[in-house]
Amino acid sequence: MFDPSKLQMLENRLVKVFKHLRKTARRQNITCYRVYDDDIPEFPFSIELYEDHIYVAEYQRQHGMEEEEHENWLDSSLGVISRVLEVPLEKIFVKQRQRKASRQEQYEKLSFESHEMTVQEAGLSFKVNLSDYLDTGLFLDHRITRGMVRDAAAGKKVLNLFCYTGSFSVYAAAGGASQVTSVDLSKTYLAWAEENMRLNGFDVAKHRFVHADVLQYLDTLPEEEFDLVVLDPPTFSNSKRMKEFLDIQRDHVSILNKVLSATKPGGVIYFSNNYRRFVLDSDRILAAEIKDITAQTMPFDFQQKLIRKCYKITR
Template identity: 35%
Template structure:
């Protein structure tokens, strides 16, 4: 029977061409049960590895896992994230317990630059549960690199503006980023500068996405490509959002600012929402906006580093619709 170290080495080796791609240093090296280690994922950013736990591990289990990761991969640095499933647990546990600012193994890292398909991103492993880049979107961002030339792009729920940065790096005329948090938008501005892109503060809007979609629609502003990648659940001062309940409402609001012939890139990372239901919600929203849509594609994360267990659908869903 293989040891945990053997299992981790095998998972790493399965990443194939990603291991030798000089243009990409950021990818997932362990994806839970599909790689033989349930309730654990590990993301790699060069020599930095970020371990996420999705159940309550005992202290001895954590130590054994971290020791095995060091033995299997020889990382420069290893950071640990504990991700309890229930929101009430999150609210009652100190941030330092969930996402320690210090490295669990190896050298401390305040920040580093990771590459994805030749585009640079600033990673901060001690900043919280999220470190600056969601790796399951790599294939969708690669698709955007092929499509963005000469387009105007609206990036909703922008986080650190990865879609906006990729769009500008690929020749987009404009990329407007909207997120509730000014802090992550400033991180996005840093990502833009890291790629020698000019930064216009008017393209980094902090506020409620639904509110800003209404404002843009009222002004008659439209975009050739709208990327909508919301969290599964979110609370702002203005509203509560649940993807499984509210995505049709979001798709309606987003569809109102898609230019004729433009595309809506609807994204959702919710394991409990099947792709067929998600596609139906997007279609419902497009119809409610009074638009006609033609589905172009449906996809998920790369199977190379985000494999699915047999009979299991990926949590990430990406549905592209062209609107008239």
């Protein structure tokens, strides 16, 4: 049942966290960040600010409300969000998501009216879509990791696997990479990655955009080809277009060893994934050094919610 008196809990929480996060974001010159993530059980949202717009994802759960009551609850909640975050209702976009959506499901198109905008991050431009997919096109939790890639990319051949919309590719190009190869199974996301490259003034002819099933593509890679690799796979994927079913806990050793073989000696792989119970089987990975960099890549707006693991692996 919807209890309107509980809206005060949401308001109090948002007032408290937003005051603190907005200060930090302004100090760091960050305009896209997460404000709230399922902090109160009665309000199972993720709320992200994209400059002057808000993206709200409602996690699916058994709420016991009739449809009309749920609509009233959602409208009332959005009213609170709009007021506290000082963003008009017409600039708030809402999605409903399952807690355990595979990345492939997350990427299915949801609606046909598109709200696209260009946002800034660290002096770079990215197209985001607030209306059509379960994710906007920019994973905010990798802000720091992207910066690490930019800092390391000068003169390097970079490989970005499961590249999604190519934000890591843009950062690598911005860091002076000699060539960036971006690989994804989705033509939509590869085209988006190219668009992001062009938005930032990079010559897409200098870089490679490969439409492929990554698991099969790994078997075609020459040895010792790349200096720097970004590997951010889904936890599970059983897309009809994939030849094999991907399970990152089961498959990470074989994937990483194939990637290491395509990496030059001394080259680096940034590997991350979102599986909460993930355990790295480091003894079977043929690397010179493996560092868990999860904590140092966690931005200020994700501090309370450890949502992924991240490693720096050196060949």
